[in-house]
Amino acid sequence: MDFDISEDQGAIAEMAGSVFADYCTDDRLRQFDTSEQAYMQPLWELCVETGLQALAIPEAQGGSGLGMTELMLVLQAQGRALGQVPLWRHQLTAATVAQFADPSLQAWAEEAAAGRALLTLDLSGLFNAHGIQLHGVETDGGWRVKGRVGALALAEQSQAALLLVSVDGQPRLALVELGDKAITHVPGRMTHGEAIADVHIDGLLIRAECLLPPAALDWLE
Known part of the structure; x- marks a missing residue:
C-alpha cells in the first residue's frame, strides 16, 4: 500500500508551508505574544486569499472539497510556524453544516468558504x-x-x-x-x-x- 502523498497534496503542503513560514517571523510571533489580538488577523487574511481556510468545505458551498489529508498537511505547516489562525474549527463547522444542515442554513457554509464569516x-x-x-x-x-x-x-x-x-x-x-x-x-x-x-x-x-x-x-x- 502506497502511503505517499500525491503531487497535488504536496503542492498544497508546500504552499501552506510558504504562507506560514513567510508570515510567522520571530518579530511577528513576539508582537502577537505581547498584544491583545484574538488571532493573527493578517495571517488569516492570507489564508482566505490562498483558500487555505476552505480546503475541507464542499465545492457546492464554494470550498475546495478536499479531505482530511489535505487539511492535516496545512495544519502541520501551521503548527511548525506557530501560526495563530482558526483553521480547523472553522472548516469542520462549515463542512458539517454543508453536509447535514437544512438548505436554509447553507449560507453559513458559503459565507465561511468566502471568508466573510468565522x-x-x-x-x-x-x-x-x-x-x-x-x-x-x-x-x-x-x-x-x-x-x-x-x-x-x-x-x-x-x-x-x-x-x-x-x-x-x-x-x-x-x-x-x-x-x-x-x-x-x-x-x-x-x-x-x-x-x-x-x-x-x-x-x-x-x-x-x-x-x-x-x-x-x-x-x-
Missing part, C-alpha cells in the same frame, strides 16, 4: 468532567436552549458555532448564532494566546432546523 465549535462536553451543560427543550417551531459552554474558542470573534446540546438525554449539535441577546460572554485567553470565552445562554430560542440530525455528531467526531 465559525467555531466545541465538543468538550463529550469528554470533560462536567459533561454537556447546554440543554434543549422543544417549543412551538423550535428549541429553547439554556446552559453554559466553557472556554469556547474565539467565541467573541465568531458569528456562529456548533455546540453540543443535550436533548432528551442525548447529545446533539446545534448551530447557534453567537450575537443573540440571550448569550453573554466571559472572555479569557489560553496559555498559547488563543482567545476564548465562557458562553452563558439563557433561554435562547433556535429554529427547529438549527438542531442537526444525530448523524452529524457521529460524522464530525
Whole structure:
C-alpha cells in the first residue's frame, strides 16, 4: 500500500508551508505574544486569499472539497510556524453544516468558504468532567436552549458555532448564532494566546432546523 502523498497534496503542503513560514517571523510571533489580538488577523487574511481556510468545505458551498489529508498537511505547516489562525474549527463547522444542515442554513457554509464569516465549535462536553451543560427543550417551531459552554474558542470573534446540546438525554449539535441577546460572554485567553470565552445562554430560542440530525455528531467526531 502506497502511503505517499500525491503531487497535488504536496503542492498544497508546500504552499501552506510558504504562507506560514513567510508570515510567522520571530518579530511577528513576539508582537502577537505581547498584544491583545484574538488571532493573527493578517495571517488569516492570507489564508482566505490562498483558500487555505476552505480546503475541507464542499465545492457546492464554494470550498475546495478536499479531505482530511489535505487539511492535516496545512495544519502541520501551521503548527511548525506557530501560526495563530482558526483553521480547523472553522472548516469542520462549515463542512458539517454543508453536509447535514437544512438548505436554509447553507449560507453559513458559503459565507465561511468566502471568508466573510468565522465559525467555531466545541465538543468538550463529550469528554470533560462536567459533561454537556447546554440543554434543549422543544417549543412551538423550535428549541429553547439554556446552559453554559466553557472556554469556547474565539467565541467573541465568531458569528456562529456548533455546540453540543443535550436533548432528551442525548447529545446533539446545534448551530447557534453567537450575537443573540440571550448569550453573554466571559472572555479569557489560553496559555498559547488563543482567545476564548465562557458562553452563558439563557433561554435562547433556535429554529427547529438549527438542531442537526444525530448523524452529524457521529460524522464530525
